[in-house]
Amino acid sequence: MTTLEAIADLKSVVMGIDSKVTLFTSRLDSVEQNLTHLITEVKSDVVQVRSDLSTTQTEVEKLRTDHNELERGIGHIESQLNTLEMEKMECLKKNLDDKLFALKENQLFLEKHERKYNILIYGIRQKQDENIWQVVDNFFVKDLGIEKFKAESFPLANAHRIPSRAPVVGQKRPDAIIVRFMHYEDKQVIMQNAYKVANKKIRIVDDLPVIMKEARNDLAKAAFKIRNDEKLQTRIKVRGIVLVLETRLNSKDVWNTRKTINCVR
Incomplete structure (x- = not known):
């Protein structure tokens, strides 16, 4: 038969177990609360991460778009720069060509002006030990029909033969005679009469x-x-x-x- 002392011990044991169960339950509730809170925080963090990832993806796409636009812009700028560079080079080349043409033109004008007092006479028979001054005077008088006193009044700066660079095969072509007048008007008198020797295979031309x-x-x-x-x-x-x-x-x-x-x- 169970004694009161045994019942008291059993009651004491049950109460101890109940106390432990209550403590375990309390701790379990605390763990559950902590776990719930942790899960909530994790969920919140996941949502935030997803939001940040979406934002990052959007920014990456925008960066890609900006990069593509930048590349297109750079390509367009490079094309414009190349075009401008080509236009600049062409403009510079044209400017240099124009200046070079002007220099050549001026040089040729100056050289032509330097020779404006000269005439060249082709086809006058050439002799050894000839007196070129006498040859020229005789040509003026006998071939061109200029009065002797007038022909002798022309002051000549110079007169001489120019060696021919293209002799006729088998014979020596007469060297041309270059005559430089002191006065341009005297030269014009000779040129006005040049037609008189056209049939004699003699030519009188400007020195150029x-x-x-x-x-x-x-x-x-x-x-x-x-x-x-x-x-x-x-x-x-x-x-x-x-x-x-x-x-x-x-x-x-x-x-x-x-x-x-x-x-x-």
């Missing part, structure tokens, strides 16, 4: 810079062919640094420009 002489020779060859093939009259005019070949049918016809050469290239 080398490049203009070459152009005149080219036009002279073309003129010779035109006279033979087309039976037209020809003449070569010098206008500044431009040489012009003109043709006409007869003396009643007007001169027409056939070919033009600008001696500055």
Whole structure:
């Protein structure tokens, strides 16, 4: 039979167990509360992380878009710079070409002006030990028909033969004679009478810079062919640094420009 003492001990044991259960339950509730709070915080952090990730992705996309636009902008700027650079270079080249052309033109004008008092006479028979002054005077008087006293009144600065650079095969072509007048008007008198020796295979022409002489020779060859093939009259005019070949049918016809050469290239 159970004694009161045993019942008291059992009651004491039960109460101890109940106290422990209550404490465990209390601790379990505390753990649950802490875990709930932790889960809530984790969820909040996850939401925040997701929000931050979404924001970051948006910013990355914007950065990519900005980068692409920047690349396109840089490409456009580079294209514009290249275009501007090309235009600048072309402008600079044109400016230099214009200046070079002007320098060549001025140089040619100066050289032509230096030679304006000179004439060249082609085709006068050449002799050994000739007196060039006497040859020139006789030519003026006998071939051009200028009165002797007038021919002798022309003060000449210089006169001499120029060695031919293209002798005729089998014979020596007479060297041209260059004559420099002191007065331009005296030279013009000679040039006005040059037509009188056209049938004697003698030519009187202005002394010109080398490049203009070459152009005149080219036009002279073309003129010779035109006279033979087309039976037209020809003449070569010098206008500044431009040489012009003109043709006409007869003396009643007007001169027409056939070919033009600008001696500055």
